[in-house]
Amino acid sequence: MVEKRPLLDVVSHAILIIGALLIAFPLYVTFVASTLSFEEIMSVPMPLLPGDRFLENYTQVLTAGTTTGSHAAVLDMLFNSTVMALAVPLGKITISILSSFAIVYFRFPLRNFFFWMIFVTLMLPVEVRIIPTFKVMADLGLLNTYAGLTLPLIASATATFLFRQFFMTIPDELAEAARMDGAGPMRFFWDVVVPLSKTTMAALFVIQFIYGWNQYLWPLLITSEESMYTVVIGIKRMIVGGDAANEWNLVMATAMLAMLPPALVVLLMQKWFVKGLVETEK
Amino acid sequence: MEKRVVFRSAWLPYVLVAPQLAITVVFFFWPAGQAVWYSFQLQDAFGLSSQFVGLENFKFLFRDPHYLQSFKTTAVFSVAVAGSGIAISLLLATMADRVIRGALVYKTILIWPYAVAAAVAGVLWAFLFAPSIGIVTYVLKGFGIDWNWIINGNQAMLLIVIASVWKQISYNFLFFLAGLQSIPKSLLEAAAIDGAGPARRFWTIVIPLLSPVTFFLLVVNIVYAFFETFGVIDATTQGGPAQATQILVYKVYHDGVKSADIGGSSAQSVILMIIVIALTAIQFRFIERKVQY
Numbered sequence: 001m002v003e004k005r006p007l008l009d010v011v012s013h014a015i016l017i018i019g020a021l022l023i024a025f026p027l028y029v030t031f032v033a034s035t036l037s038f039e040e041i042m043s044v045p046m047p048l049l050p051g052d053r054f055l056e057n058y059t060q061v062l063t064a065g066t067t068t069g070s071h072a073a074v075l076d077m078l079f080n081s082t083v084m085a086l087a088v089p090l091g092k093i094t095i096s097i098l099s100s101f102a103i104v105y106f107r108f109p110l111r112n113f114f115f116w117m118i119f120v121t122l123m124l125p126v127e128v129r130i131i132p133t134f135k136v137m138a139d140l141g142l143l144n145t146y147a148g149l150t151l152p153l154i155a156s157a158t159a160t161f162l163f164r165q166f167f168m169t170i171p172d173e174l175a176e177a178a179r180m181d182g183a184g185p186m187r188f189f190w191d192v193v194v195p196l197s198k199t200t201m202a203a204l205f206v207i208q209f210i211y212g213w214n215q216y217l218w219p220l221l222i223t224s225e226e227s228m229y230t231v232v233i234g235i236k237r238m239i240v241g242g243d244a245a246n247e248w249n250l251v252m253a254t255a256m257l258a259m260l261p262p263a264l265v266v267l268l269m270q271k272w273f274v275k276g277l278v279e280t281e282k
Numbered sequence: 283m284e285k286r287v288v289f290r291s292a293w294l295p296y297v298l299v300a301p302q303l304a305i306t307v308v309f310f311f312w313p314a315g316q317a318v319w320y321s322f323q324l325q326d327a328f329g330l331s332s333q334f335v336g337l338e339n340f341k342f343l344f345r346d347p348h349y350l351q352s353f354k355t356t357a358v359f360s361v362a363v364a365g366s367g368i369a370i371s372l373l374l375a376t377m378a379d380r381v382i383r384g385a386l387v388y389k390t391i392l393i394w395p396y397a398v399a400a401a402v403a404g405v406l407w408a409f410l411f412a413p414s415i416g417i418v419t420y421v422l423k424g425f426g427i428d429w430n431w432i433i434n435g436n437q438a439m440l441l442i443v444i445a446s447v448w449k450q451i452s453y454n455f456l457f458f459l460a461g462l463q464s465i466p467k468s469l470l471e472a473a474a475i476d477g478a479g480p481a482r483r484f485w486t487i488v489i490p491l492l493s494p495v496t497f498f499l500l501v502v503n504i505v506y507a508f509f510e511t512f513g514v515i516d517a518t519t520q521g522g523p524a525q526a527t528q529i530l531v532y533k534v535y536h537d538g539v540k541s542a543d544i545g546g547s548s549a550q551s552v553i554l555m556i557i558v559i560a561l562t563a564i565q566f567r568f569i570e571r572k573v574q575y
Contacts, residue, residue, distance in 0.1 A: 019374045124311075128531075236401055277396075
């Protein structure tokens with residue numbers, strides 16, 4: 001604090017409170033809506049205090065979805081989302097740490113070429129190659145499979161950069177000592193590189209968990225069977241038509257369930273989250 | 283940057299890079315190559331035959347008023363999302379950097395929307411603004427504003443901007459807060475002793491020192507508005523009404539998946555790729571500068 005400015009402190013708090021309220025308002029309304037009955041939510045204006053349908057609504061969507069829109073059970077969708085949210089970060093960390101280890105600790109023909117190939121993937125997000133990627137998935141028989149949902153998302157230039165950057169900071173003496181003691185490269189990898197990279201891995205995991213959980217376009221393209229829907233896709237399928245035709249109370253209960261796991265990860269692992277966010281985007 | 287100490291093996295490095303490269307080739311280079319290939323082809327309605335048409339697809343696109351309109355829509359949308367997102371986050375971060383009491387509470391509330399999927403953010407705001415039952419619509423009606431984004435293009439645009447900005451504020455906020463906290467306190471104290479008030483210090487010290495972060499966020503926010511807001515749009519307006527919210531990415535999806543126009547959609551993909559490459563190049567040039575800064 002540079003100086004005391006009581007008036008400015010009041011203004012600062014006021015702005016922050018207004019900002020926080022605006023940010024939190026949709027969450028509050030969503031929660032309230034998820035506890036109301038269909039009739040209550042259709043009355044204008046809807047009640048702004050929680051109703052008594054919490055258990056009914058959540059049980060209904062978890063086991064049977066909505067009645068007018070999609071009938072897929074949200075429990076199955078949560079399972080599919082969990083598979084994606086775990087497989088994407090684990091796969092990404094695994095293949096990226098291996099490839100950056102090779103690129104940093106070995107000299108071999110085509111090394112730079114491989115590095116640039118990985119780099120260029122930054123410029124080819126799913127969004128720009130929708131149709132051909134869909135065709136490739138269809139040709140490989142990967143539509144409506146977990147492999148199809150996760151494999152294409154685990155290639156990552158940013159994770160490879162991050163590990164490469166981190167490996168460059170590992171003192172050469174460690175590799176020298178390992179070599180003198182007769183340890184091979186993989187021994188060095190397991191006993192030195194992996195333990196030292198734990199912080200980087202944790203930060204990446206948090207960011208990629210959220211990324212995997214929140215995927216939308218990709219599962220939209222390659223899942224057509226209800227049993228393969230992720231929860232984010234499931235919400236979209238519950239919205240069937242005009243705004244009065246939807247069972248908003250059930251849609252909102254599903255939205256709460258879709259937001260909860262990634263929000264918990266952000267809040268409980270805030271330190272890793274901030275580190276991962278600030279470092280992966282450099 | 284090269285390591286002085288390296289290991290020797292004729293085959294091991296290739297095995298280690300193989301998984302990453304396999305996925306890169308199969309899911310990135312092969313489809314991207316096909317996108318370029320299709321963009322020079324014209325397919326019949328059933329996808330049974332195709333013929334090479336050179337740049338016809340591109341020529342057609344740039345004569346198509348819908349496509350040109352989509353460019354304009356994307357420009358308006360991304361400027362609105364990046365501009366308001368950055369301004370609001372900077373304001374909140376500056377305030378959060380000042381206060382001591384409750385700082386952690388504010389920070390926690392402000393960062394959680396990062397965890398919300400774009401499509402879910404779209405659904406939440408579509409519900410708040412729903413024409414017949416939305417609570418915000420009800421309040422607006424009290425002020426005499428007739429709100430119906432399903433038929434009003436400008437309101438639809440406003441809706442997707444609000445939903446997209448709401449989700450992106452946390453990201454910008456964290457970067458600005460980190461930037462503010464790295465400004466040396468001695469600089470601000472020296473200015474205060476010289477008689478510069480808070481506003482003066484903000485404009486002459488904080489803003490210039492934050493300019494690298496701001497520029498970085500500008501690029502990131504434009505990329506976000508171009509590509510990652512697909513979920514917001516698909517869950518709310520689906521490009522409507524009358525294509526008022528059909529940004530470029532949504533049009534690629536719409537023409538390719540819903541209208542099955544492979545050639546046209548691929549040509550649009552190729553144009554988008556060129557845009558991404560340009561944005562990435564700008565971002566990397568800037569990062570080189572930031573290192574020296």
